Amino acid sequence: MALSDRYQSDPAFQIITGVCPHDCPDTCSWQVAVARATGEAKDIWGHPHHPITRGRLCGKVDRYLERTYHADRLITPLRRTGKKGSGQFEAITWDEAMREIAGRLQAIIDEYGPEAILPYSYAGTMGLLQGEGMASRFFNRMGASKLARTICSQAGFEGHVYTIGATEGMETEAFAHSKLILIWGSNTLTSNLHLWQFVQAARKDGARVVVIDPARTRTAQAADEWIPIRPGTDAALALAMMHHIIAEELTDLDYVARYTVGFEELSQQVRRWTPERAARITGVEPDVIRALAKEYATTRPAAIRINYGIQRHHGGGMAVRTVTCLPALTGAWRDHGGGLQLSNSGSFRHLDRSGLERPDLLQARTPRVINMNRLGDALRLSPAGVAQAHYAPRPLDKKPAPADAGPPVKAILVYNSNPAAVAPDQAAVHAGLRRDDLFTVVLEQFQTDTADYADYILPATTQLEHWDILKPYGSLYLGLNRPAIAPVGESLPNSEIFRRLAQAMGYREECFSEDDETILRRFVEAQKHARFDGITWERLLEEGFARLNLPAPYLPFAQGDFPTPSGKCEFYSRRMADDGYEPLPTFTPPLWLSDAEAAAENRTEKNGTEKTDDALLCISPPAHSFLNSTFANQERFLKREDEPVVQIHPHDAAERGITDGASVEVHNERGSVVLTARITDGLIPGTVLAPGVWWAKFSPDGCNINQVTRQDETDMGAGACFYDVRVWVKSKEISDTANALAGAFANFSV
Ligand SMILES: Nc1nc2c(c(=O)[nH]1)N[C@H]1C(S)=C(S)[C@@H](COP(=O)(O)OP(=O)(O)OC[C@H]3O[C@@H](n4cnc5c(=O)[nH]c(N)nc54)[C@H](O)[C@@H]3O)O[C@H]1N2
Ligand SMILES: Nc1nc2c(c(=O)[nH]1)N[C@H]1C(S)=C(S)[C@@H](COP(=O)(O)OP(=O)(O)OC[C@H]3O[C@@H](n4cnc5c(=O)[nH]c(N)nc54)[C@H](O)[C@@H]3O)O[C@H]1N2
Ligand code: SF4
Ligand SMILES: [Mo]
Numbered sequence: 001m002a003l004s005d006r007y008q009s010d011p012a013f014q015i016i017t018g019v020c021p022h023d024c025p026d027t028c029s030w031q032v033a034v035a036r037a038t039g040e041a042k043d044i045w046g047h048p049h050h051p052i053t054r055g056r057l058c059g060k061v062d063r064y065l066e067r068t069y070h071a072d073r074l075i076t077p078l079r080r081t082g083k084k085g086s087g088q089f090e091a092i093t094w095d096e097a098m099r100e101i102a103g104r105l106q107a108i109i110d111e112y113g114p115e116a117i118l119p120y121s122y123a124g125t126m127g128l129l130q131g132e133g134m135a136s137r138f139f140n141r142m143g144a145s146k147l148a149r150t151i152c153s154q155a156g157f158e159g160h161v162y163t164i165g166a167t168e169g170m171e172t173e174a175f176a177h178s179k180l181i182l183i184w185g186s187n188t189l190t191s192n193l194h195l196w197q198f199v200q201a202a203r204k205d206g207a208r209v210v211v212i213d214p215a216r217t218r219t220a221q222a223a224d225e226w227i228p229i230r231p232g233t234d235a236a237l238a239l240a241m242m243h244h245i246i247a248e249e250l251t252d253l254d255y256v257a258r259y260t261v262g263f264e265e266l267s268q269q270v271r272r273w274t275p276e277r278a279a280r281i282t283g284v285e286p287d288v289i290r291a292l293a294k295e296y297a298t299t300r301p302a303a304i305r306i307n308y309g310i311q312r313h314h315g316g317g318m319a320v321r322t323v324t325c326l327p328a329l330t331g332a333w334r335d336h337g338g339g340l341q342l343s344n345s346g347s348f349r350h351l352d353r354s355g356l357e358r359p360d361l362l363q364a365r366t367p368r369v370i371n372m373n374r375l376g377d378a379l380r381l382s383p384a385g386v387a388q389a390h391y392a393p394r395p396l397d398k399k400p401a402p403a404d405a406g407p408p409v410k411a412i413l414v415y416n417s418n419p420a421a422v423a424p425d426q427a428a429v430h431a432g433l434r435r436d437d438l439f440t441v442v443l444e445q446f447q448t449d450t451a452d453y454a455d456y457i458l459p460a461t462t463q464l465e466h467w468d469i470l471k472p473y474g475s476l477y478l479g480l481n482r483p484a485i486a487p488v489g490e491s492l493p494n495s496e497i498f499r500r501l502a503q504a505m506g507y508r509e510e511c512f513s514e515d516d517e518t519i520l521r522r523f524v525e526a527q528k529h530a531r532f533d534g535i536t537w538e539r540l541l542e543e544g545f546a547r548l549n550l551p552a553p554y555l556p557f558a559q560g561d562f563p564t565p566s567g568k569c570e571f572y573s574r575r576m577a578d579d580g581y582e583p584l585p586t587f588t589p590p591l592w593l594s595d596a597e598a599a600a601e602n603r604t605e606k607n608g609t610e611k612t613d614d615a616l617l618c619i620s621p622p623a624h625s626f627l628n629s630t631f632a633n634q635e636r637f638l639k640r641e642d643e644p645v646v647q648i649h650p651h652d653a654a655e656r657g658i659t660d661g662a663s664v665e666v667h668n669e670r671g672s673v674v675l676t677a678r679i680t681d682g683l684i685p686g687t688v689l690a691p692g693v694w695w696a697k698f699s700p701d702g703c704n705i706n707q708v709t710r711q712d713e714t715d716m717g718a719g720a721c722f723y724d725v726r727v728w729v730k731s732k733e734i735s736d737t738a739n740a741l742a743g744a745f746a747n748f749s750v
Helices: 003-008 061-068 093-113 129-142 154-164 172-177 193-204 218-222 234-247 253-259 263-271 274-281 286-298 316-323 372-378 383-388 428-435 495-507 516-525 537-543 574-579 591-607 635-641 650-655 732-749
Strands: 013-019 029-035 039-048 077-080 090-091 117-121 146-148 179-185 208-211 226-227 302-306 339-343 369-371 413-416 437-442 457-458 469-472 478-479 545-546 616-619 645-648 663-667 670-680 687-689 725-731
Touching: 003 013, 003 039, 013 234, 013 478, 029 732, 039 061, 077 093, 093 117, 093 413, 093 437, 093 457, 093 495, 117 129, 129 193, 129 469, 129 495, 129 516, 146 428, 146 495, 154 316, 172 302, 172 339, 193 208, 208 218, 208 286, 218 413, 234 263, 234 286, 234 316, 263 302, 274 286, 302 316, 369 372, 372 383, 372 428, 469 516, 469 650, 478 537, 478 635, 495 516, 516 537, 574 725, 591 725, 645 650, 663 732, 725 732
Parallel strands: 117 413, 146 369, 179 208, 179 302, 208 226, 302 339, 413 437, 437 457, 616 687, 645 670
Antiparallel strands: 013 029, 029 039, 077 090, 077 457, 469 478, 478 545, 616 725, 645 687, 663 670, 663 725
């Protein structure tokens, strides 16, 4: 008997419907069995009627009760007693915490102005209320610095929007109808599990699945073909595919004529992009490129699941923009099961959040915007650092002169994020968080790396304990999360913490006393766009989730209707030209390539001869059992992931005398991290892969792979370049011996 039926028929239990809060495209709906006698949650499972969840949660969230009831949950407010970063705290009351925090914040505002206060948050929960709902009200009222939330997907979003007008594409269910599926820079079986059932359904019907990835991930292993590619070079592959499609006259000229602009210019542009040229850049053989292009253009329906892996490189925006041209060139958008999906967050672009987040509370103020990827720079005391941290997403946007950068950041309020583990250039981030004059408040469920640096830690509820509404970025189902249990310990929802902080700051607006249910009900009632017709508060309470009011199946661009300025898919984009970009699809080289070229030039100048470069490229996509750094403190998942490792190709290992299981040092000009080597041929040679994101404090040398990542920004959206770094890898034994020798010699000479 299914779990839901078993508990349904047992009067000792009540079943509560909720939504997974995590940063994952699936946004599963769940059911929780709560014992009526004790109020305790006893079991959790995927909602059997949710069209994407279909009764199954992933291996992480299947254990959500372990997370909620974990012995390490933070259960009272804490005040720091030890040195910053030492993790020593004492319990205090909520009243003390609110009074003392408000006092410190007010003193900073009085001396430096509200922009000296920086909110820092991301997607610990994707809930609209526990995410930015009440927090925005609070920071808008205060006039604090704004945060540009760029750490994940901004480059790809911008590239997508320039080309097709919105982050909207194929519906997830439509993949079941495809005959060819290109999984391009996505580890679907790890990071988007619920898409796989539709991929499998398509395969039962004869579809072929091709994975384009530097690594033979578990998804690549399960696919029909793996095409290894050098990181950051996907645009070159897509340009050569377009070259071949146009040269072989496989273009859908009717679709192109009706629904696109710039085909002539595009044809000119890709003429230079022969498969041979692209092969030299991507590492993909010319014949493989030609075969892929032909199969893509001649199979119908053909789907592309492009994901964020391809845009964590400097040219990531342009890469997504370029790949996104493909389905318009072949007319794949016409078919049910054809087209492309990056994100469907734009399907919800008409949601009116103004009543929820209250931008009007800013009044006439326009606070500076700080790029979250530049947290290391933002926390520097020098005005040049702060200037560098300003958000400047397009070539057109300039960073301010240091004198105009505004006040130093004197306080940071962190919620739904763990920057000490996940932000790039970890040494810079930790140095900032260690500043004695920085006032740090962290709202958390657990004592993360970031919480260790806090002056005050405020215990937050999990999804089982609070109300929320979730808007997915994979599917079209808005979901309502009801609390299943009372808050654990003294923990409170983010909404309530910001409500109390607002009271303590003396903010008297009515919006700071609205309760959570009222906020959410008013939010649902405020939606006027036709896409929300039929989605009522009562219906969400009753059913738990509701599909946007769109035709089923939904083929967004079968007849054009691109929400771009021209109303067409823009091969040529005037808007890009205006913003300072090349208006046609092109290859914007990753930083590693420019770094390698610069290094080669240096060497040639010095010695006259060029030596081979022994740097490797390093990517760090998600470990299967963690979700970013979430779950990476729970025994079950730590055991599943074993230990922090770096995967390395046998050739690269042999050249460096590295054996499987050896302790190695991965380092570059920014930092160094000790990992265990795992030798595998499931990687394109020259690239290493360190699955993330481990908690720094649970790693051998107290830091993680973000020691080597950089604060540099992507071409579009000022996104993060997590996978665009060069590193050197050496066996720790060898380097320890070398260090010992160096030490011995040093002693000699004294
Ligand atoms: N289990 C689990 N699920 C998750 C997450 C998690 O941490 N764990 N994180 C969630 C979040 S926040 C996000 S943003 C998504 C991320 O999930 P995805 O969008 O799937 O992105 P990544 O995992 O960053 O990278 C996907 C794949 O891209 C490959 N890749 C790296 N560089 C390149 C490149 O230049 N070209 C190509 N073609 N491939 C490349 C990587 O090897 C990886 O296999 O997943 C979400 N789901
Ligand atoms: N090297 C490397 N670094 C990466 C990535 C990578 O692929 N490689 N991926 C990047 C990506 S794609 C992303 S999206 C970012 C993710 O970065 P983050 O959004 O910071 O994600 P998490 O590490 O999961 O941290 C979320 C934290 O929020 C907390 N939390 C959850 N729910 C609540 C709540 O209701 N209230 C409060 N107060 N806290 C809550 C969790 O306990 C957790 O500690 O990391 C990035 N960092
Ligand atoms: S993390 Fe993703 S797959 Fe797992 S339960 Fe949540 S939404 Fe579903
Ligand atoms: Mo992400």
